Amino acid sequence: MPNPDQGGAAALSAAPTRREIHEARLRRRSGAIAAGSTLLVIGAIVLFVPMAPGWEAVRRSFFNAEVFRKTFPGLLEAFLVDVAIFLWCAPAIALLGLVIALCRDVRAPALFPLRLFGALYTDVFRGLPVVLVVYLIGFGVPGLGLPRPWNSPYIWGSLALILVYAAYVAEVIRSGIDSIHVSQRSAAASLGLSEADTMRYVVLPQAIRNVAPANMNLFIALQKDVALLSFIGPVEIFRQAGVYKSLLANFTPYVGAALIFLAITIPATRYADYLLHRQRRRQS
Amino acid sequence: MAKLVLQGVRKRFGQNLVLDGIDLTVSQGEMVCLIGASGSGKSTLLRCINLLEPIDDGTIHLDGVDISEPGYDPQAVRTRIGIVFQSFNLFPHMTAAQNVMLAPRRVLGRRPEEMAGPVEALFDRFGLKHRMGHYPDQLSGGQQQRVAIIRALAMSPEIMLFDEITSALDPELVGEVLDVLRQLRAEGMTMVLATHEMGFARELADTVCFLDGGRILERAPPGTLFTQPREERTRAFLSRLL
Amino acid sequence: MNKTFSATACLLLMTAPAALAGAHGDCAAGKTLEDGVLTVATGNPAYYPWVLNDAPESGEGFEAAVAYAIAAEMGFEGDAVRWVRTSFDEAIQPGAKNFDFNLQQYSITPEREQMVDFSLPYYTSAMAVLTTQAVIDAGAQPTVESLKGLVWGADANTTAVPMLAEIVQPERDPLLYGDNADVTAAMQAGQIDAALFDLPTALYLSAVVVEGGAILGQFPANRSENPDQFGLLMEEGNPLRDCVDAAITALTESGRLAEIEAEWLQQATGVPVIE
Numbered sequence: 001m002p003n004p005d006q007g008g009a010a011a012l013s014a015a016p017t018r019r020e021i022h023e024a025r026l027r028r029r030s031g032a033i034a035a036g037s038t039l040l041v042i043g044a045i046v047l048f049v050p051m052a053p054g055w056e057a058v059r060r061s062f063f064n065a066e067v068f069r070k071t072f073p074g075l076l077e078a079f080l081v082d083v084a085i086f087l088w089c090a091p092a093i094a095l096l097g098l099v100i101a102l103c104r105d106v107r108a109p110a111l112f113p114l115r116l117f118g119a120l121y122t123d124v125f126r127g128l129p130v131v132l133v134v135y136l137i138g139f140g141v142p143g144l145g146l147p148r149p150w151n152s153p154y155i156w157g158s159l160a161l162i163l164v165y166a167a168y169v170a171e172v173i174r175s176g177i178d179s180i181h182v183s184q185r186s187a188a189a190s191l192g193l194s195e196a197d198t199m200r201y202v203v204l205p206q207a208i209r210n211v212a213p214a215n216m217n218l219f220i221a222l223q224k225d226v227a228l229l230s231f232i233g234p235v236e237i238f239r240q241a242g243v244y245k246s247l248l249a250n251f252t253p254y255v256g257a258a259l260i261f262l263a264i265t266i267p268a269t270r271y272a273d274y275l276l277h278r279q280r281r282r283q284s
Numbered sequence: 285m286a287k288l289v290l291q292g293v294r295k296r297f298g299q300n301l302v303l304d305g306i307d308l309t310v311s312q313g314e315m316v317c318l319i320g321a322s323g324s325g326k327s328t329l330l331r332c333i334n335l336l337e338p339i340d341d342g343t344i345h346l347d348g349v350d351i352s353e354p355g356y357d358p359q360a361v362r363t364r365i366g367i368v369f370q371s372f373n374l375f376p377h378m379t380a381a382q383n384v385m386l387a388p389r390r391v392l393g394r395r396p397e398e399m400a401g402p403v404e405a406l407f408d409r410f411g412l413k414h415r416m417g418h419y420p421d422q423l424s425g426g427q428q429q430r431v432a433i434i435r436a437l438a439m440s441p442e443i444m445l446f447d448e449i450t451s452a453l454d455p456e457l458v459g460e461v462l463d464v465l466r467q468l469r470a471e472g473m474t475m476v477l478a479t480h481e482m483g484f485a486r487e488l489a490d491t492v493c494f495l496d497g498g499r500i501l502e503r504a505p506p507g508t509l510f511t512q513p514r515e516e517r518t519r520a521f522l523s524r525l526l
Numbered sequence: 527m528n529k530t531f532s533a534t535a536c537l538l539l540m541t542a543p544a545a546l547a548g549a550h551g552d553c554a555a556g557k558t559l560e561d562g563v564l565t566v567a568t569g570n571p572a573y574y575p576w577v578l579n580d581a582p583e584s585g586e587g588f589e590a591a592v593a594y595a596i597a598a599e600m601g602f603e604g605d606a607v608r609w610v611r612t613s614f615d616e617a618i619q620p621g622a623k624n625f626d627f628n629l630q631q632y633s634i635t636p637e638r639e640q641m642v643d644f645s646l647p648y649y650t651s652a653m654a655v656l657t658t659q660a661v662i663d664a665g666a667q668p669t670v671e672s673l674k675g676l677v678w679g680a681d682a683n684t685t686a687v688p689m690l691a692e693i694v695q696p697e698r699d700p701l702l703y704g705d706n707a708d709v710t711a712a713m714q715a716g717q718i719d720a721a722l723f724d725l726p727t728a729l730y731l732s733a734v735v736v737e738g739g740a741i742l743g744q745f746p747a748n749r750s751e752n753p754d755q756f757g758l759l760m761e762e763g764n765p766l767r768d769c770v771d772a773a774i775t776a777l778t779e780s781g782r783l784a785e786i787e788a789e790w791l792q793q794a795t796g797v798p799v800i801e
Contacts, residue, residue, distance in 0.1 A: 057620035061641065139708075142715035148677075151716050153701060187373035190334055191387035191439060192363040201386055205377045233701030233712055239682055243702065246683040249618040249641035 060250075067252040071244045075256050078240035082226045085158055085236070089226070090219060092162045097169025104174055107195070118170070125167035131228050134160040138232035157229040165222050172214045176207030213276035220268050224261060237261075286345075287312045287474050288333070288443060293342035293352075295328055295498075302328045304498035306342070310443070310476060315469055317485035317506070318478045320495035321521060326478035327370075329495070330445045333476065334367045346443075363391055366436030367445040370452050372428045374420040380431045381407070381416040384438045392439070399438075406434050410464055426457030433464055444468065446477040482525055486510050494518045553769040554600045558626050564602040566593045567625035570611035573706065574730050575790055576631060582609045588726070588790035589629050592648050595782060596758075599773035614683045617759050618642055626766055627758040631724060633685040634757040644757035645770045648783065651754045652747040653689060654728035654797060657720040658713060659738045666719065668743030668798040670694060677701070679709050679718035685754055686722035693745065694722075710735050724754060726791050743800040 016024070049055060103118030125133070137160040142151030149155075180203045188198040230239035237257045244253035288310040295303040303325050310316050318326045331337045333344060335351065335358040344352040351361050374383050384403055388394040407413045410430050420428050429449055436444060446465070450458045462484055468475065469488050479485055485492055486506045494502045494509065494517075502515045513519045559565050568589065571580045577587035585594045585604070597607045610625050617628045618641060627645065634644045655673065657666060666672055670693070678700035680686040690700055701718055703709045706727065712718045713736055723731065725744055732739035747753065758774075760767055777783040 054621050061618075061620040139711045139715050142717055143711075145716070148716065153712070153717055183369065183371060183373045184375065186336055187369065187375070189358075190336060190362055190367045190369075191435070192359045192391040193387055194359065194390075197390045201390065202375050206375075209377065230702075231704060231708065233679065233703060233717060235682075235699060235702050239702050242682050242704075243687050245618075246614060247635070247637055247685070247688060249638040251615075251619070 062251045062255055064250055064252040067244075067248055067250045068256055071241070071248075071253040072256050074244070075237055075240055075253060075260060078235060078237040079257075079260050081234060081236040082223070085154070085161075085226045085229060085234070086223050089158050089161050089165070089222065092158075093165045093169055093219075093222070094215075096162060096166035097173055100166055100170035101173035101177065102199070104170065105177055105199070122167045122170055125164045126171065128164070130161070130164050130225050131231060133164050134228045134231055136160075137163070138229070153229070153233040157232050157234065161222065161225060161229070165218060165225075168218050169215060172211045172218065173207060175214075176211035177203055179210055180206050210279070213272050213279060216268070216272035216275060220265050220272065223265060223268070286310070287314070287347065288476075289343075289345040290333070291343050291345075293329075293332060293344065294340050295325075295332055295337060296340050302498050303332065303339070306498075306500055308493065308500060308503075310474060313472045313474055314490045315473075315475045315488060316477070317489040317492045318476065318495055319480070319482065319485060319492060319521075324495040325498040326495055327447050330367060330447050330476065330478055333443075334365050334445060335361050336367070359391070363439050364441055365443045365445060366439055366441035367447065368429070368432050368436050368449050370448040372420070372425075372432045372452070374428055374432055374435070376420050379417050379419055380412065380423065380434075383420070383431060384435045387435070388438050403438060406438060410434060410467070411460075424457060425453045426460045429453065429461050430464055433461075443474045443476070446475065446479070448478050448480065450479070450481060482510070482522075494521065496521070552601075553772065554602070554766060557764075557766045557769065559624070560608075562602075563606050563608050564597050564600065565608045565610060565624070565626045566597070567610045567612045567617065567628035567630075568593075569630040570613065572611075572630065573727065574734070575726050575792070586790075588649070588786065589631075591786045591790055592777075592783070593629060595777055595786060596648075596770060596773045599776055600769055623761045626764070627760050627770060629756070629758050631684075631727070631756050632759045634755050635685065641762065643760040643762050643764055643767050645760070645767060646774045646778075647755035647757050648774055648777075649756045649787065650747045651724035651726070651756060652744045653686065653722055653754055654725040654744040655720050655742040655800070656713070656723055656728040656732055656736065657740055657742045658736060659740050661719045662740055662742060666742055668800045670800060673720070673742075673800070676719035677717070679703060679712050679721040681706060681709055681721075681723075684723075689745075689754075690722055706731065706735075713739075725797070729792055741797050743798040746799050 050059075052058075100118050100121055103114045104122070106114050134157055138153050138157040141156050141159075142153070184202055184206070185198055188202045193202070227236060227238035230236050230242070235243070237260060241253040241257040245251055286309045288308075290306050290308040293303055293306040293308075294301065306325075306329060308316070308329075318329065320326055328337060332339050335356075338354075339352055342352070343350050346361065346364065350356070374380075375386070378386065381403060384406070385394075385396065385399050388399055389396065404413060404416070407416050410433070412427060412430055412434070415423060415427055415431070420431070423431065433449075450461050453461065458481070462481065465475070465477070465484075466488065477485070477489075489506050491503060492506045492509045493500045494513075494515070496517050502509060502513060502518045504514070509518065510522065513522060554564070555561075566582070568577055568582050572582060572587070572589070575587055576589040578584065578590070579586070582590040582593065585591055594604060594607060597604075612625065612628060614630075614632075617623075617630075617632070618638075629648070631651075632638075632644070633651075634647060638644070655668070657676075661676070666676060673694045674697050676696065677698055678690055678694065678696045680690055680700055680702055682702035682704060687700070687702065690696060701712060703712060706723075709718075709721045710731055713721060720742065725747075728741055732741050758770055760770070774783070
């Protein structure tokens with residue numbers, strides 16, 4: 001026999017309030033509207049784009065299933081080159097970016113040249129198109145007469161990426177350092193910590209955590225810019241797609257390459273957004 | 285013997301003269317309370333004693349040594365004079381225990397294993413042993429402020445400075461922090477406090493100084509200053525509070 | 527008498543091309559982008575010896591001369607030929623083209639023919655190995671065996687890429703570039719030992735562009751597998767194609783095409799043949 005008290009309590013917690021019912025109805029309604037309008041837009045695209053007079057030519061040129069099948073495995077393999085370049089550039093960028101950021105933050109007058117260097121460095125490398133730096137360093141430095149393997153475009157092209165991206169990362173880290181309230185430095189100083197220890201144990205850990213999402217976005221951009229190394233020789237995915245394009249007079253390989261990039265960058269971008277969102281919530 | 289002696293201390297921020305000739309003597313084991321309106325210079329005075337701000341004129345002697353001389357190593361002074369701030373200023377990325385152990389480890393070169401016992405004892409003494417592994421944002425304001433006090437005490441300072449340490453707390457949390465101060469007082473710590481807690485100053489202070497416009501306008505034992513203020517301005521200030 | 531003869535001859539000479547033009551002009555009538563105008567595309571820039579001084583209007587350079595000869599065959603006077611510039615990608619992109627035909631050393635391949643149309647070939651190219659004297663001094667030989675050990679480069683948009691993979695099969699992955707200038711820059715920087723080009727381009731680059739440049743050898747033009755033949759590129763289904771092919775056939779049969787080749791393309795004597 002059920003206990004009437006218990007039943008009452010259960011009913012109280014289970015029965016939705018009038019407000020909950022109202023809100024649930026609103027949610028269902030807006031969900032239906034969103035789904036409906038999305039379907040409408042997709043339907044319009046599917047229906048009307050193929051009606052364009054050039055659609056058949058575009059489809060053959062960009063969305064050619066046969067070409068896609070033939071070239072996709074080769075593109076995937078070439079993408080491994082992109083991944084490898086990214087993997088050895090990323091730690092170097094993080095390290096150099098940190099060093100440049102610290103250069104810009106030194107306060108001792110004797111180290112003023114370091115500050116000047118840091119400022120100049122970030123101005124110059126943020127002011128240049130990446131592809132230009134890749135060209136100048138990728139062809140220019142080996143042109144000085146370096147022997148193999150030290151003239152490899154992989155080395156100097158990577159260095160170009162590292163130099164440019166370190167400038168951006170340095171600025172991001174510096175903004176992170178600036179965002180740490182002066183009272184944190186005061187508290188550290190009042191405990192007798194040196195400037196260096198204050199930076200290392202108090203300011204930097206907080207600063208780097210604060211700017212992690214921004215840096216994540218930079219590294220997503222880096223993943224895409226690795227393709228710029230193709231200009232100086234390495235056959236990574238963009239170049240491989242270009243070769244296929246030239247051989248087959250068909251742009252489908254580029255679409256394949258785009259899909260591979262998106263498969264990496266979309267989840268990464270979502271993750272960065274999630275980090276940013278979580279951080280905003282924590283700070284508020 | 286005078287532990288700390290300030291003579292003619294002046295401090296300027298731009299055109300603004302914040303401290304205008306401060307003379308103050310603090311004896312070993314003495315508790316001095318600084319009272320006065322916001323902007324009267326209490327906080328600045330504390331920051332100057334700790335050498336967080338350089339002074340423009342005058343001298344500060346600690347055990348007879350002039351620590352205000354330009355070029356004097358501020359780090360050496362700061363390990364001997366602790367300060368606790370109104371806004372706690374705990375390091376948010378470290379647990380309470382890590383906050384406390386950072387400076388002894390980096391400044392005094394203590395090894396974590398030799399610190400573990402004393403630090404735990406310190407937390408225990410102020411009723412926070414069970415919070416050692418918590419991060420600041422997991423602690424109440426009162427607990428955070430107590431951790432900040434423990435952090436300063438872990439350096440075994442000779443003098444403690446407290447800068448309105450209860451002003452940022454919800455009223456029901458003020459008591460637990462004042463209890464810590466009572467405990468320190470009982471142990472004979474030399475302390476200088478900037479405070480708005482008049483009842484507390486009256487109860488515990490040896491000396492109360494009323495600051496106004498960057499000067500110590502009146503200095504007396506609490507019994508005298510609170511009941512028979514000599515200066516008109518002191519009287520006006522106190523009457524506004526009551 | 528003499529006078530009359532020369533007058534008649536003059537008249538004949540003047541009317542004959544006109545009559546000829548009339549005949550062929552009928553073929554092209556209404557099939558060009560713009561009536562009475564033949565729009566021809568070349569590269570940007572157009573390279574020596576295909577076009578001299580990047581000025582195709584002058585008719586100087588092999589492809590410029592071929593274009594004017596074909597135009598004449600089809601009944602277009604010199605001033606009825608208009609030049610435009612395109613990249614390779616623009617040439618193959620879907621949609622309306624801004625040229626009637628495009629010539630910039632496009633190799634005819636069955637794969638490309640699925641997407642665009644090619645004319646009959648106007649030139650069959652030997653492929654040559656461009657390198658530097660330093661590499662030859664270091665022991666490179668015009669044998670496939672020796673070529674395998676070199677670090678190779680090529681223009682990614684050319685049929686040199688599959689040729690490398692099929693004939694040379696280098697031990698290390700070749701480095702590929704976007705245009706000739708980048709290939710030579712990499713060679714100058716010592717990043718590649720050798721690069722594969724059509725012979726006329728290779729001769730020009732070795733003589734003028736690459737410091738210490740040299741030709742190591744050539745894969746002859748009449749090789750049985752994958753001969754590299756250049757054709758005029760047209761939009762797929764371009765109705766002009768038959769007229770163009772007729773013109774090229776006429777030029778080939780009359781020996782005019784060979785004359786033009788002899789005039790503008792250096793005879794590669796003394797370049798060793800790679801077996």
